Each structure stands twice: as C-alpha cells, then as structure tokens.
Amino acid sequence: MDTKITLAESEMPTRWYNIVPDLPEPPPPVLHPGTHEPVGPDDLAPLFPMALIMQEVSQDSFVDIPEEVLDIYRLWRPSPLYRAHRLEKALDTPARIYYKYEGVSPAGSHKPNTSVPQAFYSAQEGVKKITTETGAGQWGSALAFACSLFGLDCEVWQVRASYDLKPYRKIMMEAWGATVHPSPSDLTSAGRAILEDHPDSPGSLGIAISEAVEAAAPHPEIRYALGSVLNHVLMHQTIIGEEALLQLAKVDEQPDLLVGCTGGGSNFGGLSFPFLREKMAGNMNPTIRCVEPAACPSLTKGEYRYDFGDTAGMAPLVKMHTLGHDFVPDPIHAGGLRYHGMAPLVSHLYELGLVEAEAIHQKECFDAGIAFARTEGILPAPEPTHAIAAAVREANRCKETGEEKVILTALCGHGHFDLASYEAYLSGELIDYDYPEAAVAEAMERVPVIAD
Numbered sequence: 001m002d003t004k005i006t007l008a009e010s011e012m013p014t015r016w017y018n019i020v021p022d023l024p025e026p027p028p029p030v031l032h033p034g035t036h037e038p039v040g041p042d043d044l045a046p047l048f049p050m051a052l053i054m055q056e057v058s059q060d061s062f063v064d065i066p067e068e069v070l071d072i073y074r075l076w077r078p079s080p081l082y083r084a085h086r087l088e089k090a091l092d093t094p095a096r097i098y099y100k101y102e103g104v105s106p107a108g109s110h111k112p113n114t115s116v117p118q119a120f121y122s123a124q125e126g127v128k129k130i131t132t133e134t135g136a137g138q139w140g141s142a143l144a145f146a147c148s149l150f151g152l153d154c155e156v157w158q159v160r161a162s163y164d165l166k167p168y169r170k171i172m173m174e175a176w177g178a179t180v181h182p183s184p185s186d187l188t189s190a191g192r193a194i195l196e197d198h199p200d201s202p203g204s205l206g207i208a209i210s211e212a213v214e215a216a217a218p219h220p221e222i223r224y225a226l227g228s229v230l231n232h233v234l235m236h237q238t239i240i241g242e243e244a245l246l247q248l249a250k251v252d253e254q255p256d257l258l259v260g261c262t263g264g265g266s267n268f269g270g271l272s273f274p275f276l277r278e279k280m281a282g283n284m285n286p287t288i289r290c291v292e293p294a295a296c297p298s299l300t301k302g303e304y305r306y307d308f309g310d311t312a313g314m315a316p317l318v319k320m321h322t323l324g325h326d327f328v329p330d331p332i333h334a335g336g337l338r339y340h341g342m343a344p345l346v347s348h349l350y351e352l353g354l355v356e357a358e359a360i361h362q363k364e365c366f367d368a369g370i371a372f373a374r375t376e377g378i379l380p381a382p383e384p385t386h387a388i389a390a391a392v393r394e395a396n397r398c399k400e401t402g403e404e405k406v407i408l409t410a411l412c413g414h415g416h417f418d419l420a421s422y423e424a425y426l427s428g429e430l431i432d433y434d435y436p437e438a439a440v441a442e443a444m445e446r447v448p449v450i451a452d
C-alpha cells in the first residue's frame with residue numbers, strides 16, 4: 001500500500017515550466033500605473049532584478065533552475081506526495097486522495113520555492129536589501145529565510161490583522177534577520193494615508209504591497225519581491241507539479257481532479273500548470289479547480305478587468321479578477337487568501353475555461369482541516385483547508401455515485417503558527433463572514449476604466 005511516494009534527490013526536476021507559450025491565447029499585457037501603456041522591462045527595473053523581469057515576459061517553455069538554487073531546494077526537496085488512506089477511510093469514499101506536502105520546507109510552506117530564486121537573482125545583481133509584504137507571515141518568513149542564506153537585508157510589512165494574531169511568525173522572520181513592521185505603518189505615505197482615515201485598519205495585502213513598493217522603488221540597492229500573483233512566481237512554483245507528475249506516474253495514477261486553494265494563485269499554479277500542459281497535449285484529462293474563501297472570492301465574484309496590484313495604485317495595472325484594489329477583506333483566518341485580485345495567469349485560464357473555481361466558507365474549511373489532522377496527522381495551515389474542504393466535498397460526491405476518482409491537491413503549508421485560529425475554531429468562536437457585496441461594489445467604483 002503506497003502511502004508516501006518519494007523521489008530520489010537525483011530525480012528532482014531541474015527546470016521550471018513556463019505555461020505562457022503553450023496557451024491558446026496570450027495573456028493581456030501589463031500596463032503602466034500612470035500612463036496606462038504596456039510596460040517594458042525598464043519600467044519594472046526600479047522594482048525587480050532584471051533576471052526576474054525577463055522571466056516575467058519569457059516565451060521559453062522551460063527555464064533551467066540555477067545550480068545555487070537547486071542546492072538550497074535539496075534541503076527539503078523533492079517534497080513527499082502522500083495518499084490520504086486514512087482520510088479516505090474516514091470519509092468512506094471510493095475516491096483516491098493524494099496530497100503534495102509543501103510544509104516540509106524550512107519556512108513551513110511552498111513559498112521558499114520562489115523566495116530562494118528571488119533572493120538569488122537579487123544578490124547576483126548587487127541588491128543589498130529586499131522589501132516585501134506578508135499576509136499570514138508565510139511569505140515574509142520564506143523571504144527572510146532566503147535573504148539570510150544570500151546575505152541580504154530583508155524588511156517586511158506584515159498585515160496588521162496577522163501581525164496581532166500570529167506573533168510567532170514575526171519572531172521567526174526576526175530570527176532569520178528580517179525587520180518587521182505592522183501594516184498600515186507610519187513609515188510610508190501609503191500607510192499614513194490609510195491610518196489617517198482608519199486608525200484601526202486591520203490592513204490588507206494591497207496596503208502592505210504599497211508600503212513595501214514605496215520603500216524600495218527610489219533606492220537602486222533595494223528591490224521589492226512579491227510572493228504570489230506574478231508570472232515568474234507561478235513559474236518557480238511549478239517544481240511542485242513537475243515532481244507530482246513523476247510521483248503519480250510511479251504509482252501508475254492520473255488525476256481526475258486537481259484542487260488548490262487560491263490567494264494570489266501561486267501554489268495552485270505551481271501544482272496545476274504542469275498537469276495543464278499534459279492536458280493540453282492530450283495526455284490526461286483532469287478537471288482543475290481553484291478554491292477561494294467565500295469572504296474574498298475574486299474569481300467567482302470579481303470582475304475580469306485591469307486593476308492595480310496594490311491599494312495605493314503604485315504597482316502596475318494587470319488584467320485580473322478583482323474585488324477592487326482598495327477593498328479590505330474581512331479578517332478571515334486564512335490570511336494568505338485575503339487578496340483583492342487573482343494572478344493574471346490564473347484569471348486568464350479561468351476566462352479561457354481551462355480551470356474552474358468554487359468559494360467555501362471558513363467554518364467548513366476548518367471542519368475539513370480538523371478531520372484531516374485527526375486522520376492524516378498533519379495540522380494544515382488555514383489556507384489549504386480550503387483545498388481539503390473541496391476535496392472532501394468531491395470525495396462525498398464520489399461516495400454517492402460510486403466513482404473512483406483520483407483527487408490531487410497541494411497541502412501547501414502546515415498550521416503550526418496558526419494555533420490561535422484553531423483555538424477560535426475549537427472553542428466555537430469562529431464565524432463565517434457573508435460575501436461583502438456593498439463593500440466590493442464601492443471598491444469597484446474606484447477601479448480605473450481602461451479601454452481594451
């Protein structure tokens with residue numbers, strides 16, 4: 001009985017997969033926030049190292065992973081793929097459930113798959129310091145870890161709601177040498193503007209991005225790093241799906257359904273894009289489904305149009321499913337899923353009908369997370385409980401129909417720093433937030449109108 005499907009170090013893929021050249025239609029261009037004209041590499045140079053900008057617009061299907069990055073990946077990669085026998089048994093389902101576990105990384109999530117190359121390319125180009133935002137603290141810890149390995153300074157704006165709820169994430173970042181501020185902060189004009197109107201603002205990823213961008217852009221030795229959303233980030237994460245393809249092949253399985261939680265779309269894209277390549281090539285035919293929080297449902301409720309990646313409107317305009325760049329989502333426990341937009345690539349795939357989406361409330365997700373912990377042993381982060389809940393829904397459907405579907409998901413992080421959330425759940429205090437229709441409608445009025 002295969003429970004843990006491993007790869008040898010020598011079997012680890014050595015290339016990232018870039019889905020862009022394989023798409024039936026190219027994704028819409030990124031626009032300058034001021035001129036609304038398509039951006040060129042020079043426009044992005046104040047923010048990102050050139051190697052990453054070139055990856056962002058790359059037309060190569062595969063990009064070699066630098067040897068220095070592979071060396072660090074080998075600290076925890078290849079990551080294990082598990083068959084969830086005990087969860088299947090508890091659900092009494094004929095479905096076969098597999099999960100790719102990314103919580104084995106030093107930071108406890110999939111985020112180091114991209115923080116390591118981002119820090120590597122930055123160091124190579126002479127950058128001294130990287131600024132960033134973090135929601136639940138996972139991205140901030142992943143970047144702090146990577147910066148420490150390459151001798152870079154790291155300054156993090158952590159969304160206030162998580163800063164207060166998850167103090168240990170902050171300490172972890174500091175242990176790796178980073179400086180951490182709650183966002184909104186009084187250190188940037190973007191933060192001060194929010195605090196003036198809303199002194200008690202719980203913050204949002206959009207606000208924290210504005211602060212980190214503002215702190216980086218004017219200084220040539222400082223660059224900014226984003227933990228999700230952008231093409232190069234999703235590409236770095238494809239190591240997850242490339243490994244999973246090899247692992248499933250070892251047990252002679254093909255997935256019928258892939259589910260992944262989507263905040264900005266990076267763990268979902270990382271798992272699913274290699275499978276989508278195989279699907280587009282006619283080698284398999286899985287259904288591929290995004291799962292998002294009902295309180296912040298950018299794909300299922302958002303409009304597909306150009307919007308800013310950040311709240312203050314300093315970041316480039318990208319075409320994506322958005323709830324409005326200054327929409328502040330309710331403080332759900334899955335802090336990593338509280339983003340107003342979705343990766344342009346995932347949004348584009350959704351428009352093309354290549355992926356589907358569903359939204360789930362947090363209580364159902366925590367129910368699934370606890371059921372998972374009590375059968376499989378691993379306490380999941382609140383974000384992937386969304387994917388687990390979707391897998392459980394499907395497994396229950398299979399129980400009714402008798403279908404032996406193969407379900408694959410990414411367990412993209414553990415929940416060891418999310419115990420305050422589990423405490424709220426276990427004491428019955430966790431609440432579901434209705435979809436905030438009025439707040440979204442109001443935020444959408446401030447989204448710029450861009451002619452296609």
Ligand SMILES: *Cc1c(COP(=O)(O)O)cnc(C)c1O
Nearest residue numbers: 138228263264265266267383413
């Ligand atoms: C950051 C994070 C997410 C959300 O980001 P994606 O880019 O959508 O993957 C989800 N889960 C975990 C564990 C995270 O750290």
